[in-house]
Amino acid sequence: MPTTTAETLSLVTRNVSVAPLVLLSTVDHYNRTESFKIENKRVLGVLLGQNDGKNVRVSNSFAVPFEEDEKDPSVWFLDHNYVESMNEMFKKVNAREKLIGWYHSGPKLRASDLEINELFKRYTPNPLLVIIDVQPKETGVPTDAYFAVDEIKDDGTTTSRTFVHTPSIIEAEEAEEIGVEHLLRDIRDVAVGTLSTRLTNQLQSLQGLHFRLRDIQRYLQEVLDGNLPVNHAILGNLQDVFNLLPNLSTPKSGAAGIDSKKADSELSHAMSIKTNDQLMAIYLSSLIRAITAFHDLIENKIQNRQQQEEKEAAKKEGENGGKEGDKKEVTPGANGDKEGEKEKETKDKKK
Secondary structure, eight states, rough: OOOOHHHHHHHTTTTEOOOHHHHHHHHHHHHTTTTSSSOOOOOEEEEEEEEOEEEEEEEEEEOOOEEEOSOTTTOEOOHHHHHHHHHHHHHHHHHOOOOOOEEESSSSSOHHHHHHHHHHHHOOOSSSEEEOHHHHHHHHSSEEEEEEEEEEEEEEEOOEEEEEEEEEEEEEHHHHHHHHHHOOOOOOOTTTTHHHHHHHHHHHHHHHHHHHHHHHHHHHHHHTTTTOOOOOOHHHHHHHHHHHSSSOOOOOOSSSHHHHHHHHHHHHHHHHHHHHHHHHHHHHHHHHHHHHHHHHHHHHHHHHHHHHHHHHHHHHHHHHHHHOOOOOHHHHHHHHHHHHHHHHHHHHOOO
């Protein structure tokens, strides 16, 4: 029975969250094997978590023995007996974590993914596929989540099985956040200020947005050239995205366009003023912070120099006091000896 558009939209709109533990386990699985030495070699594993129909939480995973022919993608081997044994053991440890799908290191979909997905239907009715890029080259989330659906074609031909992409995020629990922050404590540069950190984050966000817009442009161009079929669900989502964008364009002609032009110009002007005010506040706060830190540094150096000078002065006074004490001790003895000699000479003369 082919999947309806409503069912497809329900899969696309599901919230998929992946725990950082899954990313670390996948990278460890990839590095422990010799996949990084062989081109186009990937690793595969099972995803555990909860799936309530609206939200999908991937909280754990384990690796699975997997081999495939490099020349013939249709030839592959997956040890499903190992999957069943590990799944039973994980149920004894945590019954809440159920088998909800599988992952591989990609970085893109393969021709055999649909066949592997059919194998995982033995354990869950609608398995989730998460492609985890262990060597990300672009800015953004290194995960891509997919669900397999039956694609209904507009020309009435036979339906075909395909994957639909659903957005995914990296979400950590409180204990995981503490662990991740502990691992990243030595990576962060303490000397970098808040302004530099914010600008770096904004640059990465803009780069991620640029890559997504480029993918949308490439897809629409493929549809326009006739290389890809028209998918009304995707076009509807794109239309919703474009409708949410603010209208900053100014109409060029028309009587009714004058008011809208004035309104648009006021909106653009207001947004520019607000953005400039926010950037000015960030710049001034970072400048004040830098000046305060520089002032504290100078005060600290002055105090250290004063303390050093006081120590040197006290040391010199101690040395001078010791020399004067030695002089005073020698002088009375010497004078006493001379007076004793004079008295002795006087007595000898009297005799």
